[in-house]
Amino acid sequence: MQPLFLYNTLLRKKEEFKAINPPFVGLYVCGPTLYSDVHIGNCRTFTSFDIMYRYLLHIGYKVRYVRNITDVGHMENEDAATGEDRIGKQARLKQLEPMEIVQRYSFGFREVMSLFNILPPSIEPTASGHIIEQIEMTQKIIDQGYAYEKDGNVYFDVEKFSKTNNYGILSGRNLEDQLNNTRDLDGQEEKKGRLDFALWKKAKPEHIMRWNSPWGEGFPGWHIECSAMSKKYLGETFDIHGGGMDLIPTHHTNEIAQNIGCCGAAPVNYWVHTNMLTLNGQKMSRSLGNVFLPAELFSGMKLAEDSPSATPSQAKLNGKHPLFEKAFSPMAVRFFMMQTHYRSTLDFSNEALQASEKGFERLMEAYKTLQTIPASTTSSEDVKGIEAKCYAAMNDDFNTSVLIAELFDVVKIINSTNDRKTQLTQADIDLLKTIYQHFVFDIMGLKIETENDKTTVVLDKVIHLVLDIRNDAKTNKNFSLSDKIRDNLNSAGVTIKDGKEGSSWKI
RNA sequence: GGUCCUGUGGCCGAGUGGUUAGGCUCAGCUCUGCAAAAGCUGCUACUCCAGUUCGAACCUGGACGGGACCUCCA
Numbered sequence: 001m002q003p004l005f006l007y008n009t010l011l012r013k014k015e016e017f018k019a020i021n022p023p024f025v026g027l028y029v030c031g032p033t034l035y036s037d038v039h040i041g042n043c044r045t046f047t048s049f050d051i052m053y054r055y056l057l058h059i060g061y062k063v064r065y066v067r068n069i070t071d072v073g074h075m076e077n078e079d080a081a082t083g084e085d086r087i088g089k090q091a092r093l094k095q096l097e098p099m100e101i102v103q104r105y106s107f108g109f110r111e112v113m114s115l116f117n118i119l120p121p122s123i124e125p126t127a128s129g130h131i132i133e134q135i136e137m138t139q140k141i142i143d144q145g146y147a148y149e150k151d152g153n154v155y156f157d158v159e160k161f162s163k164t165n166n167y168g169i170l171s172g173r174n175l176e177d178q179l180n181n182t183r184d185l186d187g188q189e190e191k192k193g194r195l196d197f198a199l200w201k202k203a204k205p206e207h208i209m210r211w212n213s214p215w216g217e218g219f220p221g222w223h224i225e226c227s228a229m230s231k232k233y234l235g236e237t238f239d240i241h242g243g244g245m246d247l248i249p250t251h252h253t254n255e256i257a258q259n260i261g262c263c264g265a266a267p268v269n270y271w272v273h274t275n276m277l278t279l280n281g282q283k284m285s286r287s288l289g290n291v292f293l294p295a296e297l298f299s300g301m302k303l304a305e306d307s308p309s310a311t312p313s314q315a316k317l318n319g320k321h322p323l324f325e326k327a328f329s330p331m332a333v334r335f336f337m338m339q340t341h342y343r344s345t346l347d348f349s350n351e352a353l354q355a356s357e358k359g360f361e362r363l364m365e366a367y368k369t370l371q372t373i374p375a376s377t378t379s380s381e382d383v384k385g386i387e388a389k390c391y392a393a394m395n396d397d398f399n400t401s402v403l404i405a406e407l408f409d410v411v412k413i414i415n416s417t418n419d420r421k422t423q424l425t426q427a428d429i430d431l432l433k434t435i436y437q438h439f440v441f442d443i444m445g446l447k448i449e450t451e452n453d454k455t456t457v458v459l460d461k462v463i464h465l466v467l468d469i470r471n472d473a474k475t476n477k478n479f480s481l482s483d484k485i486r487d488n489l490n491s492a493g494v495t496i497k498d499g500k501e502g503s504s505w506k507i
Numbered sequence: 508g509g510u511c512c513u514g515u516g517g518c519c520g521a522g523u524g525g526u527u528a529g530g531c532u533c534a535g536c537u538c539u540g541c542a543a544a545a546g547c548u549g550c551u552a553c554u555c556c557a558g559u560u561c562g563a564a565c566c567u568g569g570a571c572g573g574g575a576c577c578u579c580c581a
Contacts, residue, residue: 030581038581045581086579171576177509178577222579244581249510251580274581275512281573285580339530340520345513345574352519355531362530365544401521405529415545419538479540486542497544504544 002059006240007343007397009170009248009271014397017270019239025061026238027053028230028268030247031124033070034105035086038112039291040333040348041277041284045244047334048274048342048398050118052242054443055394066233067121068226069109071102072128072209072219085219088208098209102126112294115330117445123233127225131211134220134228137262138199138213146261150190152202152216158195161257167195170256170271171249197254199224223254230267231259241268245275274342279323281347296321298330324350328357331449335360338400338444359408364448365506366411367436369418376423381413383428383435390439403439410435463494467503470496 004017019025029049032038046067056063071087091098113120127134138154141147147156158167162175178195198221203210210217230238236259243252252271259267276283279290328336336356340346386409393402410432416422424432440446466485473481486496489505497504 032581033579042581048581171510173510173577246576246580249576250578276575276581278574283575283580287578287580336519344520347519349519351531355519357531359530369545399521402528405521408529412546416547419546421546474540477540483541490543495543498539498542 001061002391002395004055004059004395005397006270006272008269009273012172015270017239019061020237020269023060023062025056025063025240026230026234027056027063027065027240027242028226028234028238029065029067029121029241030226030243030251031067031069032109033086034102034109035090036105036286037293037295038105038109039284039286039293040297041244041291043112043116043294044277044337044346045242045274046113046118047116047337049242049272050116050445051338051342051400051443052240052272052398053119053121054445055398058438058443064123064234065121066123066125066230068229069102069106069124069126070222070225071126072098072225085207085209091208092206099128115294115298116334117331117447119445125229125233127220127229128209130225130229130232131220133232134224135200135211135213137224137228137231137258138220140263141199141258141261144261144264146257147199148192149215152218153190153198154200154215154221155191155196156199156254156257156261157192158197158257159193161261165257165260167257168253170253173249197221197223197250199258223251224258226251227255227258227262227267230255231263236263237265237267237269239268240270240272242272242274245273248273275345278345278347280349283345284348292321292323294330294333297324297328297333323348324353326354328353329449331446332357332360335363335404335444335446339404341397341399341401343397359404360446363407363411363440364446366414367440367448370414370429370432370436373414373418373424373429374420375426375429377425378423379425379428380422381417381424381428383413383424383431386410386413387431387435390435394439394443400444403444407435407439463489463505467496467505471503 001022005014006017007014027049029046031046032042049067053063053065072085087098087101090096090101094101138147141156142149142154145157146161147154158175161167168174168178175195179193200213200215200218200220202216202218207219209219211219230241241252241255256267259265276285278284279292282288282290284291333353333356336353337346339356339359386406389406390403393399393406396402413422413424414432417424466489470482470485473479473485489496493507494505495507497506
């Protein structure tokens with residue numbers, strides 16, 4: 001097993017990963033709230049954890065990866081009297097059942113995840129499917145004395161909890177600062193302390209989603225779902241919990257409090273947080289209104305207006321965002337994301353994306369070249385050393401940025417061997433193929449995008465026929481014909497590359 | 508206002524107390540009928556000021572700039 005170091009938000013430093021029950025690993029990541037389309041910022045988080053999941057699997061762990069779907073309980077302006085369940089609100093606005101809202105957006109979510117080649121988690125539980133577990137956990141927290149009921153609402157008693165526990169252990173904030181800096185909000189009267197948060201909310205008459213509970217009809221608070229579901233599927237204490245950095249001060253802080261309040265144990269050994277995605281230097285978020293959707297970026301994502309997976313916003317778009325000169329493939333965007341470490345902010349821009357797209361194409365072209373390069377009796381390159389560096393990069397807190405730099409060394413070796421400037425033994429060529437398989441395809445989750453369907457196979461034959469004709473023309477020094485073929489293919493979107501071993505093409 | 512992060516060459520973006528990050532762009536060369544591709548070479552940076560050190564972009568302090576969180580947010 002590779003020695004893996006990861007950055008633990010709890011300690012604010014990297015430490016070596018030790019699983020509780022190796023080779024098993026429990027991984028929980030906070031999933032989306034399906035009241036609208038997932039945006040690119042959400043995708044970055046899920047892509048980052050996809051890499052971690054893939055790497056843990058690759059180095060031999062048996063991972064149970066739980067990523068929830070929030071379909072109830074996620075409030076707008078949680079503490080305000082006007083607070084409203086996000087999904088309930090959408091349902092009211094669109095005159096649909098709440099579950100229709102969730103169903104609609106989960107199609108879109110799954111489609112986007114699959115376009116990004118993000119592996120599905122082992123379990124994808126929904127909050128509404130675990131109401132009983134949430135009620136039980138809430139009751140247990142009350143029994144332990146860390147929560148109280150008031151007029152059908154149940155609140156977590158942060159002040160009481162803080163007497164014996166460090167509430168701000170994850171955020172690094174002390175209680176006094178938080179108390180002094182919390183703004184005045186509505187609906188504070190019935191709570192004992194201003195930091196107290198809801199475990200259970202009483203349903204108003206117009207509220208659609210409601211369940212019976214010991215405290216009357218209502219619905220669960222947002223934070224309790226992750227505690228209840230992670231406890232159910234991964235245990236009272238599990239290995240890794242992830243999510244976006246913006247969840248640290250509230251959601252994850254409260255998860256820790258709930259779990260200790262219920263079970264007397266910290267829920268997680270390693271907290272891992274991904275940084276935000278910015279657009280023109282500003283965080284992309286729904287509240288700022290500067291989000292954009294994968295469909296606005298991707299080429300070929302054509303959803304029919306009446307497709308069940310087409311949310312109204314997706315259907316119109318298809319790779320036409322005003323900020324970007326052209327559409328990009330999902331794999332180019334995935335590669336772009338991995339060029340930045342997951343704990344750094346990632347700024348989306350047209351230029352940066354185009355640079356990544358070219359780099360990605362070069363990486364993939366080299367893989368094709370690798371299939372045909374000649375073997376020598378000796379090697380002039382240290383391929384084993386590169387493989388070791390690739391593992392070292394990933395072991396150092398999943399440093400995909402450094403990994404990619406190592407992989408471009410591989411590209412260099414492949415190309416120069418192809419040009420007969422360096423030599424590789426067959427064993428080294430095979431090892432390079434293994435490196436590609438492991439790091440590019442299995443771990444980074446990239447894939448070659450040209451489909452191997454019938455039309456592609458036929459097209460390949462047709463273009464090779466045309467290239468043969470062009471070659472004959474070149475041999476006969478009929479350059480006007482050969483250039484005409486090349487130019488016309490070019491304008492049709494086919495690029496010709498003349499190499500030592502003949503011509504090749506790509507779209 | 509409080510807490511915290513950050514400032515790297517034309518652009519994006521790693522990194523470590525002393526050694527080439529990498530990608531993209533640009534220029535020159537090799538190859539080529541020309542071009543593209545590929546290869547080679549060059550452009551060699553670390554906001555500013557002070558300190559610690561034999562030596563700092565990397566540690567400490569300050570200034571200025573950017574950002575995040577403190578309210579829902581991945």
